[in-house]
Amino acid sequence: MIRTTTWRGVRRACAPHVRRALVFGLPAVWLVAATVWELACPFDSHDGMAPRFVTCAAFLALVAYLLTSVRLGPVRELRRTREIARAAQQVLLRPLPPRLDGLALAAGQLSASRGATVGGDLYEAVATVHGVRVVIGDVRGHGLAAIGAVAALLGSFREAAHDEAELAGVMRKLERALRRHLRERARSEHPSVSGTDPDHPLAEEFVTVLLLEIHEDGEVLALNCGHPWPYRLLRTAEQVAGGDVLPPLGLFPLPDGLAARWCTRLPPGEALVLHTDGAEDARNAAGEFFCLRQALTQAAALGSPVSPAVVVQRVHTALLRHTGGRPADDVALLVLRNDRSRVPAQPGDQGLRRSCAESSHR
Structure with missing residues (x-):
């Protein structure tokens, strides 16, 4: 029981760090991969527009991911805070029968x-x-x-x-x-x-x-x-x-x-x-x-x-x-x-x- 409780506490304490790593780590890995691909496969060695489209799609996906992560995090926190406040207010001024x-x-x-x-x-x-x-x-x-x-x-x-x-x-x-x-x-x-x-x-x-x-x-x-x-x-x-x-x-x-x-x-x-x-x-x-x-x-x-x-x-x-x-x-x-x-x-x-x-x- 002590080991289970300790393990749950460790997971609860590590959860915010894991979320931060996913939010900022994945875009960083994606950006490094796109940069390496650009250096290893320059545009001059390829004919056509396909490589350009791939590069644009990579950077657009990166930007969209960052914007979504930055915006949805505070929105979720605000929604959760409002739910807690609403529950507390209903306990204070409880509905009448x-x-x-x-x-x-x-x-x-x-x-x-x-x-x-x-x-x-x-x-x-x-x-x-x-x-x-x-x-x-x-x-x-x-x-x-x-x-x-x-x-x-x-x-x-x-x-x-x-x-x-x-x-x-x-x-x-x-x-x-x-x-x-x-x-x-x-x-x-x-x-x-x-x-x-x-x-x-x-x-x-x-x-x-x-x-x-x-x-x-x-x-x-x-x-x-x-x-x-x-x-x-x-x-x-x-x-x-x-x-x-x-x-x-x-x-x-x-x-x-x-x-x-x-x-x-x-x-x-x-x-x-x-x-x-x-x-x-x-x-x-x-x-x-x-x-x-x-x-x-x-x-x-x-x-x-x-x-x-x-x-x-x-x-x-x-x-x-x-x-x-x-x-x-x-x-x-x-x-x-x-x-x-x-x-x-x-x-x-x-x-x-x-x-x-x-x-x-x-």
Whole structure:
């Protein structure tokens, strides 16, 4: 076993050198052979064009080989790098299941960073014993720095959504995760601050967050820290008036008396559309804002009941058309349709649902 492992390691270490030898060695051998042939068989000793054609073909093949090797190597590496990045991004912002505890789901994101599928927006939905809990947020800015904050917040939410009995507890966990992430990032960028809290512009970074808790009867509770309210969607789109909005996370500490408030009721067949402000702030070349409400209404008119996947696809298509394919900010959409029956839940259903949620969490 040790010999096999050692031999595999040697082959793996030698593989790059073998590839380099093939890329540069074969053309060199070919060039030497062509040169020797030219010296041994000069044109003056041959009549006709055949030797000239042979020589031209040799040098053309050499040039084509070199160009192909030089070009395809970086292209393969770039393709492989993109595949790895795409896989990592899908783990971070994983696709939502099509159905979750009686809700039909669909979500999607447009990133302002070219070549990326994940930007500064985040969303997640999980089934818990407290109801289906949903988060959508928008980190200030986009790019690699924003992706780090997205990872910190999503990791915290996926645990806190199951562990915290109240929605306010989930929000406090998100706030602590954000502050911890910003401190660690500031220390890594400015090691001189050592173990002290850094006095750095990172302290001014913030995240807008909307937390929802959807119960079996369609009642929706919410906590909103600076995020746009969602739209209710049946035949037309109407924005939910959820009440007061707290400041975004990271600007000010959360208040002591934090508690979720009633937001709306989602009857069977109706849908809720959560979005980030990049959807409503997108502009075209003339400076006109994208009308998200109109795009949602047009998508809802395509069929009944509303298809969450169709809504996401239609809105993204309309938004890309409006911005000429280049949105200035990240855009995230999450659509939930209530597919639960109007029949009241039976007494034993709650215990079954609780055990299933706990099993899925484990």
